[in-house]
Amino acid sequence: MGQIEFHGVTKRFDSGFEALKDITAEFAEGSMTFLTGHSGAGKSTFLKLLLCLDRVTRGQILVNGINVTQLKAKRLAYYRRNVGTVFQDHHLLAHRNIFDNVALPLRVNGMREREVGRRVRAALSRVGLLPKERLLPQFLSTGEQQRVGIARAVVTRPKILLADEPTGNLDPELSKNIMELFRQFNEVGTTVLVASHDRALIESMGAPIVELAQGRIVAGHRGG
Amino acid sequence: MSWWQDHLRIAAETMRFVSASLGTSFLVWLLVGIALALPSGLLLLQLNLAEMTSAWDGRPGLSVYFEVGAEESSVRAVGQQLEAHPHIERVEITTAAEALANFQAHSGLADALELLDENPLPASLRAVLKAGASMPDLDAAGASVVDAEAVADLVIEKTWMQRVLDASQVVNRLGIILGLLFGVGAVLVTATSVRLAIESRLDELRVLKLVGATAGQMRRPFLYFGAFYGFGGGLVAAMLISLCLVLIENPLANLLGSYGRDLETAGFDPIFLVGLLCVGGLLGVIGALLAAKQRLVRLEVL
Numbered sequence: 370m371g372q373i374e375f376h377g378v379t380k381r382f383d384s385g386f387e388a389l390k391d392i393t394a395e396f397a398e399g400s401m402t403f404l405t406g407h408s409g410a411g412k413s414t415f416l417k418l419l420l421c422l423d424r425v426t427r428g429q430i431l432v433n434g435i436n437v438t439q440l441k442a443k444r445l446a447y448y449r450r451n452v453g454t455v456f457q458d459h460h461l462l463a464h465r466n467i468f469d470n471v472a473l474p475l476r477v478n479g480m481r482e483r484e485v486g487r488r489v490r491a492a493l494s495r496v497g498l499l500p501k502e503r504l505l506p507q508f509l510s511t512g513e514q515q516r517v518g519i520a521r522a523v524v525t526r527p528k529i530l531l532a533d534e535p536t537g538n539l540d541p542e543l544s545k546n547i548m549e550l551f552r553q554f555n556e557v558g559t560t561v562l563v564a565s566h567d568r569a570l571i572e573s574m575g576a577p578i579v580e581l582a583q584g585r586i587v588a589g590h591r592g593g
Numbered sequence: 594m595s596w597w598q599d600h601l602r603i604a605a606e607t608m609r610f611v612s613a614s615l616g617t618s619f620l621v622w623l624l625v626g627i628a629l630a631l632p633s634g635l636l637l638l639q640l641n642l643a644e645m646t647s648a649w650d651g652r653p654g655l656s657v658y659f660e661v662g663a664e665e666s667s668v669r670a671v672g673q674q675l676e677a678h679p680h681i682e683r684v685e686i687t688t689a690a691e692a693l694a695n696f697q698a699h700s701g702l703a704d705a706l707e708l709l710d711e712n713p714l715p716a717s718l719r720a721v722l723k724a725g726a727s728m729p730d731l732d733a734a735g736a737s738v739v740d741a742e743a744v745a746d747l748v749i750e751k752t753w754m755q756r757v758l759d760a761s762q763v764v765n766r767l768g769i770i771l772g773l774l775f776g777v778g779a780v781l782v783t784a785t786s787v788r789l790a791i792e793s794r795l796d797e798l799r800v801l802k803l804v805g806a807t808a809g810q811m812r813r814p815f816l817y818f819g820a821f822y823g824f825g826g827g828l829v830a831a832m833l834i835s836l837c838l839v840l841i842e843n844p845l846a847n848l849l850g851s852y853g854r855d856l857e858t859a860g861f862d863p864i865f866l867v868g869l870l871c872v873g874g875l876l877g878v879i880g881a882l883l884a885a886k887q888r889l890v891r892l893e894v895l
């Protein structure tokens with residue numbers, strides 16, 4: 370049994386467009402997998418449904434055996450606390466400094482400030498940004514902002530880490546560095562699922578690849 | 594669990610936000626304050642009218658006029674009957690002779706009255722109602738003697754104080770109606786302001802939802818907004834009422850002085866002020882809850 374399982378998942382929008390069509394896939398605990406495909410292939414929808422940011426039209430998504438598509442609002446919030454997310458647009462809060470941006474998920478979890486400080490500094494140290502913890506995001510480069518986003522995603526030590534085009538705005542070298550960070554988190558047991566259209570980059574990582582096209586899995590799925 | 598730390602941090606952040614947009618915050622406080630000041634002012638007025646009517650010796654009563662030449666024993670019998678009535682406090686009898694003496698003393702017609710063969714004035718009595726007794730009680734007391742021997746006329750006096758009491762009832766009802774209307778107004782003003790605060794922080798709310806914040810956690814900062822706006826409004830209302838009291842102090846002191854009474858404002862005390870702040874805060878929180886419930890439920894994360 371996989372940690373993440375999609376069973377016949379279809380997503381149809383109100384316009385009638387089907388972003389995902391009868392997807393069945395599973396990803397083992399501690400695995401690292403890349404989702405790839407052209408723009409509009411359904412990669413982002415795949416991740417959004419896994420985060421329950423949108424509703425499935427048909428099918429089930431199981432995470433650790435729980436059908437997350439049926440969760441009520443409060444349990445859904447608790448579920449999201451166990452899933453780290455990184456996006457191309459890193460969604461950093463412009464009026465909060467780096468420390469406070471990374472601390473946000475811990476404070477949502479109700480952690481004590483002393484522990485928040487310890488964990489935030491550990492995460493920032495991991496992505497090499499500890500000296501810049503008091504700066505506002507606008508004073509960081511795009512690559513650094515993305516690393517802050519990654520620090521925020523992993524600061525709660527989530528079981529699952531999802532990334533949607535995390536290197537979309539970065540040059541090849543920075544992109545490679547970011548992917549290496551994901552690999553490091555995977556090596557300590559985190560299940561990592563990265564959506565990227567950069568075929569060359571993800572092939573260089575040597576991890577399983579699932580290719581989507583027009584809402585269907587067309588190649589590569591081996592069940593994690 | 595750092596529940597208190599979280600609340601303190603959010604309260605401090607809210608204060609910083611309110612201070613940073615002081616102009617807007619002041620306008621909201623002013624609007625909420627005006628909405629609270631009018632019904633609160635009416636409440637104060639009603640309290641003072643009630644205080645005035647209970648403190649002043651101007652209670653209603655009844656006057657009985659006897660037939661000219663009525664026996665004094667008949668007059669005293671009616672007086673005793675009224676004194677025995679449970680709602681009558683005291684009875685003052687003016688005999689025909691006393692009435693004539695008073696008239697002679699005050700009218701300047703003493704010489705003319707000396708020429709009359711008999712006293713043309715009737716005996717009379719005045720009964721004063723006990724404190725707390727009602728107008729129906731006074732009617733009942735009057736009915737008990739209206740048919741007595743030698744009684745010519747009976748006048749039930751509804752004093753001006755009774756009219757003040759009636760006016761205070763009107764003020765009371767008006768206060769309730771205006772309180773409800775302006776309370777709704779205060780809620781709507783706060784809801785609109787909180788809605789604007791929500792719109793200005795949508796990015797943060799999206800991230801909060803993404804990292805697993807519950808609906809309660811997302812609402813919390815805005816409830817503090819509502820509370821701050823409401824408390825601020827309560828404070829402004831208290832200041833407006835104080836200002837009004839200062840402005841009417843002199844003319845009111847003159848008016849009350851003409852009735853032999855000192856100016857003492859009842860009700861405008863610390864309990865009233867704390868109540869005003871609490872009501873303001875509560876209305877603010879209700880407004881914030883409405884705005885947050887309406888907006889956050891439709892929040893799209895990505």
